[in-house]
Amino acid sequence: MPNWRKYDSQGFYDELITPERTPRPGAETIAAAFAQLDPAGLNARQQAAERAVLEMGITFTVYSEGQNIDRSWPFDIIPRIIPAQEWAAIDRGLQQRLTALNCFIDDVYHDQRIINDGVVPADTVLSSPDYLQQCRNVSPKYGVWAHICGTDLVRDRDGIAYVLEDNLRVPSGVSYMLENRAVTKRVFPSLFADLEVATVDSYPSDLFDTLAELSPRPGDDPEVVVLTPGIYNSAYFEHAYLAQLMGAELVEGGDLLVDSDGYLKMRTIDGLAQVDTVYRRINDAFLDPDEFNSDSVLGVAGIMQCWREGKVALANAPGAGVADDKVIYTYVPDMIRYYLQQEPLLPNVPTWRCGEADALKYVLEHLAELVVKPANESGGYGMLVGPHATRAEVDAFKDVIKANPRNYIAQPTLALSTVPTICDGAIEPRHVDLRPFILQGDNTRVTAGGLTRVALRKGSLVVNSSQGGGSKDTWIVGNADASNR
Amino acid sequence: MLSRVAERMYWAGRYLERVETTARLVSVYVRLLLDLPPNTTLGWRQLLRVLSSHHEFERRHGEPNAALVQHFLLADETNPGSLLNAVHWLRENIRTTRDIVPSEGWECINELYLMSRRELPKAADSGGRFECLSDCVTGCQLLSGLLAGTMSHGDGYQFFRIGNYLERADMTTRVVDVAAATLAEAQQPGQALSNTLWMGVLKSVSAYQMYRQYVRRRVTARDAVNFLLSDPHFPKALGYTIESLGEALARLPNHADSTALVAELPEMVSVILELDLNSAALHDGIDGLQLKLGQIHGSIEETWFLKP
Numbered sequence: 001m002p003n004w005r006k007y008d009s010q011g012f013y014d015e016l017i018t019p020e021r022t023p024r025p026g027a028e029t030i031a032a033a034f035a036q037l038d039p040a041g042l043n044a045r046q047q048a049a050e051r052a053v054l055e056m057g058i059t060f061t062v063y064s065e066g067q068n069i070d071r072s073w074p075f076d077i078i079p080r081i082i083p084a085q086e087w088a089a090i091d092r093g094l095q096q097r098l099t100a101l102n103c104f105i106d107d108v109y110h111d112q113r114i115i116n117d118g119v120v121p122a123d124t125v126l127s128s129p130d131y132l133q134q135c136r137n138v139s140p141k142y143g144v145w146a147h148i149c150g151t152d153l154v155r156d157r158d159g160i161a162y163v164l165e166d167n168l169r170v171p172s173g174v175s176y177m178l179e180n181r182a183v184t185k186r187v188f189p190s191l192f193a194d195l196e197v198a199t200v201d202s203y204p205s206d207l208f209d210t211l212a213e214l215s216p217r218p219g220d221d222p223e224v225v226v227l228t229p230g231i232y233n234s235a236y237f238e239h240a241y242l243a244q245l246m247g248a249e250l251v252e253g254g255d256l257l258v259d260s261d262g263y264l265k266m267r268t269i270d271g272l273a274q275v276d277t278v279y280r281r282i283n284d285a286f287l288d289p290d291e292f293n294s295d296s297v298l299g300v301a302g303i304m305q306c307w308r309e310g311k312v313a314l315a316n317a318p319g320a321g322v323a324d325d326k327v328i329y330t331y332v333p334d335m336i337r338y339y340l341q342q343e344p345l346l347p348n349v350p351t352w353r354c355g356e357a358d359a360l361k362y363v364l365e366h367l368a369e370l371v372v373k374p375a376n377e378s379g380g381y382g383m384l385v386g387p388h389a390t391r392a393e394v395d396a397f398k399d400v401i402k403a404n405p406r407n408y409i410a411q412p413t414l415a416l417s418t419v420p421t422i423c424d425g426a427i428e429p430r431h432v433d434l435r436p437f438i439l440q441g442d443n444t445r446v447t448a449g450g451l452t453r454v455a456l457r458k459g460s461l462v463v464n465s466s467q468g469g470g471s472k473d474t475w476i477v478g479n480a481d482a483s484n485r
Numbered sequence: 486m487l488s489r490v491a492e493r494m495y496w497a498g499r500y501l502e503r504v505e506t507t508a509r510l511v512s513v514y515v516r517l518l519l520d521l522p523p524n525t526t527l528g529w530r531q532l533l534r535v536l537s538s539h540h541e542f543e544r545r546h547g548e549p550n551a552a553l554v555q556h557f558l559l560a561d562e563t564n565p566g567s568l569l570n571a572v573h574w575l576r577e578n579i580r581t582t583r584d585i586v587p588s589e590g591w592e593c594i595n596e597l598y599l600m601s602r603r604e605l606p607k608a609a610d611s612g613g614r615f616e617c618l619s620d621c622v623t624g625c626q627l628l629s630g631l632l633a634g635t636m637s638h639g640d641g642y643q644f645f646r647i648g649n650y651l652e653r654a655d656m657t658t659r660v661v662d663v664a665a666a667t668l669a670e671a672q673q674p675g676q677a678l679s680n681t682l683w684m685g686v687l688k689s690v691s692a693y694q695m696y697r698q699y700v701r702r703r704v705t706a707r708d709a710v711n712f713l714l715s716d717p718h719f720p721k722a723l724g725y726t727i728e729s730l731g732e733a734l735a736r737l738p739n740h741a742d743s744t745a746l747v748a749e750l751p752e753m754v755s756v757i758l759e760l761d762l763n764s765a766a767l768h769d770g771i772d773g774l775q776l777k778l779g780q781i782h783g784s785i786e787e788t789w790f791l792k793p
């Protein structure tokens with residue numbers, strides 16, 4: 001196959017092509033389809049996809065020089081393939097993980113058994129800025145706090161999928177997963193005909209069902225709203241997109257108020273209307289100016305009290321971010337054993353907690369080889385990638401860690417797996433991760449695949465769209481039960 | 486429906502109408518100027534006046550000329566009233582109501598936006614102008630049609646229509662006002678100028694063909710004004726617009742204040758139609774209509790939109 005003969009993933013695990021340059025199981029059709037395309041053919045397909053992205057208005061917003069700029073979503077047309085059987089195991093692992101995380105959150109806001117039993121140190125939980133006193137003894141429906149979770153998976157050189165982090169606050173990206181599929185269908189309709197690709201289109205109805213399950217008001221017709229920080233937020237596209245597909249109202253803080261009866265209402269052209277479930281896409285700190293950031297204009301005064309009284313459901317629940325902390329992350333395998341009496345199905349990336357003296361010593365000595373992350377940041381900010389940093393940067397970061405060791409964890413630099421990607425008319429390996437989305441209410445549901453993010457710069461490991469990352473469609477291919485037949 | 490969303494749908498309707506009329510006006514006007522004898526009083530200033538942009542233009546550029554005016558009206562990003570900006574605000578209002586607008590509608594306005602960004606700056610001073618302006622008109626019609634055909638005709642759609650009609654009423658009255666003023670200012674009004682001018686006016690709101698079918702006489706000032714202000718069947722005529730506006734408002738909850746104001750309009754129009762076309766009273770009458778339209782906007786804002 002011409003295009004694959006010279007394809008070299010340089011020792012990294014490639015998701016589609018083996019070191020022998022043959023397609024992996026499930027990737028045969030895709031490999032064959034791309035094998036014959038010359039540079040002009042590849043570019044033509046890539047441009048067709050970019051045109052589709054532009055016309056469909058799939059954008060993300062970047063802040064630059066004080067201006068908001070809508071950029072087209074960078075998309076690569078070669079899908080990432082995962083065989084259904086392999087995915088079924090990951091799916092189970094993700095469900096197990098979120099179930100344990102929710103047990104943990106509910107526990108730390110109630111009896112704190114896991115602390116009293118000495119599994120997780122009290123200090124680690126209670127000193128976290130995401131542990132909110134305002135949430136003590138609140139009991140959300142089903143004991144579930146994190147209803148929507150985006151878990152980042154990476155595959156290392158050994159071919160094993162590791163959990164890199166669990167995003168339990170306001171994980172984003174799911175709309176791009178849906179739009180990526182729509183673009184691929186537009187550009188490569190024929191490929192779908194030959195393959196059994198699991199659909200992702202049920203996500204909006206699954207999300208709506210999950211949110212509806214949370215409604216405190218009995219009845220079949222709950223009022224579900226999506227609360228966005230506003231039209232200039234970088235994820236506004238996604239907020240509008242999800243609201244549209246769910247048929248839910250997209251609201252801003254100014255549209256809502258807590259009425260004199262203590263219920264949450266929205267301002268409509270026909271007066272005030274009661275709201276049952278808020279899918280909030282703003283952080284805890286901005287949710288309620290009465291209890292958190294008092295100058296926040298994004299949130300709603302009194303919404304926390306309304307939620308505590310069980311008059312409205314918030315997804316994710318306030319305070320759920322306590323389990324999104326990167327130090328807490330290191331205890332998730334222990335949580336699974338503790339709450340579920342099961343062995344974890346998905347491994348964590350080996351992690352040093354800088355708050356522990358031995359670990360801190362090791363990290364400071366090996367900083368140039370490690371990736372160090374602050375416990376409470378997202379989007380790749382405030383971290384150090386040792387192998388890519390200068391001597392001076394490494395030394396400066398030592399002081400940063402020493403000033404607040406509890407706030408840092410360190411991990412080995414992972415050899416992220418690669419997927420063939422079109423770069424200037426040639427097919428080259430580029431590093432990827434994967435963010436599946438897990439929904440939990442009365443039931444638990446996992447997306448088929450998720451959002452594959454790709455670092456478009458050669459050799460880069462940074463997949464964030466704000467920092468030169470793009471994305472790919474993710475195909476779960478084949479039949480999960482194949483082995484049983 | 487949310488008050489904020491209602492407000493954005495309303496503005497989407499206004500901007501859609503503004504984009505379409507601006508594109509039509511400029512396109513027709515440029516052609517009209519080609520038909521007129523040199524030294525007529527009709528000039529770029531009148532076009533600026535119809536679009537309420539003459540003060541801003543004079544402040545910036547002084548004396549109008551073809552290239553400056555067209556760039557200013559079509560492609561000047563710093564002119565809030567330029568066509569380019571109207572398309573931007575139309576798209577922005579649709580973008581921020583994407584949760585209720587059918588996605589085809591969003592894709593449609595998005596394509597119009599991409600086209601206008603690409604072509605309008607060139608169109609301001611090149612031969613591709615008519616094609617680009619006509620693409621703008623087509624894009625607007627496409628969006629109107631898509632929404633009419635695929636969006637539920639509930640409250641959201643009514644706000645969109647109301648924005649449409651108010652903007653249209655405003656524009657039609659302004660076109661009549663400026664045309665009458667131009668004739669009154671002319672040193673020797675002459676039949677030829679009057680004819681050409683009113684034909685141009687009718688064309689600028691795409692009314693010429695319909696006018697010929699219904700009036701069946703050569704174009705006169707009196708007939709043209711009658712048609713534009715009172716015809717009950719032609720969609721751009723004020724008569725039709727007022728009726729549709731009242732009908733759309735009546736579908737909304739708590740509409741009493743707004744519909745009462747709209748109900749005053751027909752009587753005001755019939756008073757105007759009695760007036761001498763060259764009198765200052767005509768201008769005052771139309772001024773009165775425009776004030777009333779402003780009050781209707783205020784009442785809509787007061788009744789349904791989010792209070793700051």
